Amino acid sequence: METLILKVDRSSEGYDKLDKAARIIKEGGLVAFPTETVYGLGGDAKNPRSCKKIYRAKGRPSDNPLIVHIAEFSQLEDIVEEVPVSARELAKEFWPGPLTMILKKNKVIPRQTTGGLDTIAIRMPDDEIARELILRSECLIAAPSANVSGKPSPTIAEHVYKDLSGRIEAVIDGGQAIIGLESTIIDLTSDIPTILRPGAITKEMLERVIGRVDIDASLIGEGEDIRPKAPGMKYKHYAPKAELTIVEGNISKVVVYVNSKVIANKDRGLVTGVIASSENVTRYSAEVVKTIGSSEDEEELAHNLYSILREFDETNVSEIYSESFKGDGISKALMNRLLKAAGHKVVNADKEAITRIIFAGKNGSSRSPMAAYILKSMDATKDYEILSRGILVQFPEPLNPKVEAVLLSNGIEVGDFHAVELTDNDINSSTIIFTMEESHRDKIIGKLEKANEENTFVLPAYVGDELDILNPYGGGLQLYGLCFEALKDTLNKLVNILNQER
Ligand code: TXA
Ligand code: MG
Numbered sequence: 260m261e262t263l264i265l266k267v268d269r270s271s272e273g274y275d276k277l278d279k280a281a282r283i284i285k286e287g288g289l290v291a292f293p294t295e296t297v298y299g300l301g302g303d304a305k306n307p308r309s310c311k312k313i314y315r316a317k318g319r320p321s322d323n324p325l326i327v328h329i330a331e332f333s334q335l336e337d338i339v340e341e342v343p344v345s346a347r348e349l350a351k352e353f354w355p356g357p358l359t360m361i362l363k364k365n366k367v368i369p370r371q372t373t374g375g376l377d378t379i380a381i382r383m384p385d386d387e388i389a390r391e392l393i394l395r396s397e398c399l400i401a402a403p404s405a406n407v408s409g410k411p412s413p414t415i416a417e418h419v420y421k422d423l424s425g426r427i428e429a430v431i432d433g434g435q436a437i438i439g440l441e442s443t444i445i446d447l448t449s450d451i452p453t454i455l456r457p458g459a460i461t462k463e464m465l466e467r468v469i470g471r472v473d474i475d476a477s478l479i480g481e482g483e484d485i486r487p488k489a490p491g492m493k494y495k496h497y498a499p500k501a502e503l504t505i506v507e508g509n510i511s512k513v514v515v516y517v518n519s520k521v522i523a524n525k526d527r528g529l530v531t532g533v534i535a536s537s538e539n540v541t542r543y544s545a546e547v548v549k550t551i552g553s554s555e556d557e558e559e560l561a562h563n564l565y566s567i568l569r570e571f572d573e574t575n576v577s578e579i580y581s582e583s584f585k586g587d588g589i590s591k592a593l594m595n596r597l598l599k600a601a602g603h604k605v606v607n608a609d610k611e612a613i614t615r616i617i618f619a620g621k622n623g624s625s626r627s628p629m630a631a632y633i634l635k636s637m638d639a640t641k642d643y644e645i646l647s648r649g650i651l652v653q654f655p656e657p658l659n660p661k662v663e664a665v666l667l668s669n670g671i672e673v674g675d676f677h678a679v680e681l682t683d684n685d686i687n688s689s690t691i692i693f694t695m696e697e698s699h700r701d702k703i704i705g706k707l708e709k710a711n712e713e714n715t716f717v718l719p720a721y722v723g724d725e726l727d728i729l730n731p732y733g734g735g736l737q738l739y740g741l742c743f744e745a746l747k748d749t750l751n752k753l754v755n756i757l758n759q760e761r
Contacts, residue, residue: 263429264420267388274391276431281395283428284309289316291405291419292392293433294384296357296442296458297412297565298419299328299402300427301392307371310401316426319408323490324374325401326359326442327381330393335381338367338399345447345469352468355385357442357459372401374490378448388433403491404441405430411497411565411600414439418569439562440592444489445472454478455489457592459561478595499568501532501576503601507583508608514542515757516608517580519691521545522721523713524578532576534567536560539582547574554584561589568600613757614689615644618718619703623649623678625659626695626728629666629743630718634750636671639758648681650702655679661731661739669743683709693718693753695728722752 265280267273280290284301287309291300300317302309304327314321329335332350336342340363349358364379373379384390393400404412407422416432423430443458445465453473454462465472477487506513521531521544532547536554549567552559571579581597583605584590598605616634620627631647634640655677663673686692686709693716694700700717703710719727728745731738 260425260428262420262424262427264416264432265429266432269387269433274388277388277392277395280392280429280431281397284392284396284398284400287312288428289313290392290428291413291416291423291430292386292389292400292402293416293431293436294328294386294389295437296384296440297414297436297438298405298416298430299326299384299389299400300405300419300423301328301400301402303396304328304368304372304399304401306398307369310369310371313401313403316423317403317406317408319403321371322374323403324376324380325372325403327368327372327379328389328393328400328402329381329383330390332383334399335362335383338365338379338381339363340365343447345452348468349445349447349465350383353460353464354383355390356383357385357438358382359442359444359456361444361446361448361455363448368399378446380444382442386433386436388431392431409498411499411568412441414562414565418565435562437562438558438589439565440589440596443592446475446488449473453488455487456492457595459589459592461588461591463587497565497568497596497600498602499571499579499600501571501579503579503581503604505581505583505597505601505605506608507605508610510539510582512608512612513582514539515613516606516611518542518544518756519613520578520580520713522716526712526716526720529577530575532571532574532579534579534581536582536584545580547571547576551581551584554582557584557586557588557590557593560584561593564593564596611688613691614642615646615685615687615691617646617648617681617685617690617692619648619650619681619692619694620699621650622656623647623652623680624656625662625732626730626742626746628658628676628678629662630693630695630746630750632666632671632673633743633747634753637750637754639754643757646685647679648685649678650681650699650706652678652680661736664736665739665743668740681707683707686710686714690714691716693721695719695730697727718753719749722749722756724749724752 289302302313359380359382405419413419414436419430443460444456446453451473455475524531531545533543533545537550540550551563618627618630627647635645658676731742
């Protein structure tokens with residue numbers, strides 16, 4: 260089937276195009292339409308065949324009930340057993356709007372629509388196109404989000420078209436969904452009204468109207484073993500193709516952590532993506548950095564999330580790192596969706612921050628201690644523990660005398676020193692290891708269990724230099740002096756990388 264695109268402008272004349280869409284629904288077909296939250300995939304809620312088509316078009320499990328969309332309050336009274344006072348009060352305050360209420364259904368709506376449940380989810384959307392479509396179709400419109408199951412919900416008509424073209428009769432293009440995240444779902448059939456899905460209408464906003472509101476346990480306790488009450492919340496959702504990790508903590512540490520991952524990926528020929536707030540976007544060195552919005556503007560962040568997740572699927576990134584977004588409003592819903600997209604993978608950058616730097620060389624008595632002593636002498640490195648190690652140390656050799664001489668002549672005092680072999684005991688999650696040569700890096704990674712491509716790097720490559728640090732072994736003092744200069748230059752760059760964010 261060819262999917263019609265019906266572009267509707269938001270003047271009342273533009274609405275005439277909706278008659279065609281209304282007819283499709285009335286005749287049992289499917290039309291995707293804009294709402295203020297996300298685009299919905301609509302069919303006649305009273306027609307079991309329409310609902311079956313919805314499940315098929317989305318590839319959605321049929322135990323996952325649909326939301327019935329209404330345009331007038333009286334339509335609610337037609338399809339539920341009774342309208343509790345709380346529903347009346349919430350409707351008065353928040354309808355039309357991004358709130359879905361779960362109530363006891365009567366027999367008017369078939370079980371196919373509600374996934375076999377005897378409760379029903381109902382929402383009156385704020386979008387005029389949506390309400391006009393409901394009225395003109397003379398139907399109640401059952402509609403899940405208009406994405407293929409498992410993809411982010413669509414916030415523009417193009418998203419819908421990409422997912423569903425050829426599978427549905429029409430898409431109404433009414434521009435961008437203003438909110439960009441799905442509605443808040445509140446269950447009014449339990450003793451205490453319970454939020455099953457967070458959205459733009461927050462717990463506090465609901466409590467101001469009806470008093471105590473609970474949050475479904477599966478939403479608080481990461482949902483691993485607790486079964487969510489909204490069947491749809493149990494499915495893995497919104498996952499982009501690349502692996503997504505949320506990095507929380509002090510923003511400076513977040514940037515350092517993410518940038519170290521970018522370098523590690525680059526080494527392996529992999530491309531990294533970042534989801535950044537506009538305030539910090541320039542601080543990331545990833546190949547693909549997407550601005551989700553200002554961290555001060557929760558609504559903007561929420562509005563952009565799904566588009567960004569979809570955009571990443573069009574790139575060749577293999578890992579995505581996202582900042583974490585905290586706030587009291589719609590940020591809660593945003594984080595709920597972001598956590599799902601990340602499969603709850605969260606890293607705390609404060610804990611992961613690098614605190615120990617190890618320079619490692621062949622026998623640990625020449626270039627690596629030189630690097631360690633130089634770095635220690637620099638400003639702004641006092642927060643780091645700086646060590647030097649050898650890959651194979653058979654005797655605890657003293658410092659190479661020429662290294663000592665060059666350091667001294669540059670005003671760097673050398674204390675008691677003997678070479679120490681690098682072992683797994685030296686390495687923890689806050690350790691970063693630098694070698695002067697690639698072969699040393701490979702040896703270390705091959706030899707030690709805890710050394711890997713994420714924590715062991717070739718120093719010059721790490722700071723973006725193309726040349727290796729020259730090996731002065733066998734040369735005269737002058738050569739050691741040149742080595743000192745080269746190292747100092749490289750370490751200055753390292754300090755900039757490590758400290759730019761402190
Ligand atoms: O903002 C929205 O709500 C959008 C727009 C299109 O209105 N719709 C939407 O629908 O997000 P959908 O199908 O993607 O999500 C509906 C959620 C699912 O998690 C489903 O399990 C839950 O609502 N739900 C529906 N009926 C329910 C019921 N009777 N009891 C518990 N959960 C229910
Ligand atoms: Mg959905």
